[in-house]
Amino acid sequence: MENIVAVISDYGLKDTYVGTVHGVIRSVNPDAKIVDITHNVRPFDLVDAAVKFKWSFKYFPRGTVFLILVDPDPSSESIIVSTEKYFVVCPNNGVGSLVFKEEPPEAVYRITADHYFIEGKGNFRGRNILAPIAAELAKLQSAHHLGEEIEISKLKRFRIPSPVEVSPGIFETIILDVDSFGNLILNMEYEGKEPKSIEINGVKIEKVSEKFSGFQKGELFVSVNPEGHFQIVAYMASAANILKAKRGMKVKVEF
Structure with missing residues (x-):
């Protein structure tokens, strides 16, 4: 025990x-x-x-x-x-x-x-x-x-919103969490296919990377967090601050 x-x-x-x-x-x-x-x-x-x-x-x-x-x-x-x-x-x-x-x-x-x-x-x-x-x-x-x-x-329960496909291959998601590094974690899990782009607050992010290397400080890219959710990352900086983003904000994901 x-x-x-x-x-x-x-x-x-x-x-x-x-x-x-x-x-x-x-x-x-x-x-x-x-x-x-x-x-x-x-x-x-x-x-x-x-x-x-x-x-x-x-x-x-x-x-x-x-x-x-x-x-x-x-x-x-x-x-x-x-x-x-x-x-x-x-x-x-x-x-x-x-x-x-x-x-x-x-x-x-x-x-x-x-x-x-x-x-x-x-x-x-x-x-x-x-x-x-x-x-x-x-x-x-x-x-x-x-x-x-x-x-x-x-037993009381509630639901978290799921991604919505608003047109073929384009999903409306939300920021589920902002971690202590300022990474923006979406309510969409990685299922084997990388997005073409992610857009938030008028900023389109097209770089996708598994590794946190090879970027300039503050450069934005898309990655997958340890629990399998897509996240927006700013290399050695806070994506939340750069994008003026917070939890619950809508994010467009295109495949």
Whole structure:
């Protein structure tokens, strides 16, 4: 048993929030291995959290407990989702929507084992409720004693827009994510065929390259990110800044 708790949050690292969550997990489960996937999800941004979760979960071993702490709606239920390989502890707010397409839920539990909760001031569900449950779950590898099973249909989900073919060989896509390097990641995956061009904000980009070499600083080109999505890159610079682009902006892709 790996005894791993993998955490995604929008807490950032400036405050004490991440550290106290770690402390709670280790207090409940001293042998837990805590992996911080990211704490830089945009505040309250479920789409950003869902994308980061999708791009990371498959690299973890069976039995990993994912603790997802992006929580814009404190009224949502606290739940555990079990799949064939993993457990997810999170609010029922749709944050697992993309992952559950690839790793279907086998059961969903409303967390009821309040004797595991810790006392704390303020509204800090991540520390007081979800963290201790995730820590106990990593030990038990079973959710049966931690909650009441509910219908899988009660699991909230949302969809991310797909590319739309607006004319033969021409697709309207959107920027799905802007990474820390300023690369613009599209909601279109590479399926073996390179585009002729990508156009954004009136700028047409025709260079496509697998390698990040042989370019002038700031030169734009199209590549594929580690998770298989097309991305617009500026060599040794920020494509987002150069193109004045942000997430959700429309991009035309021609094949």
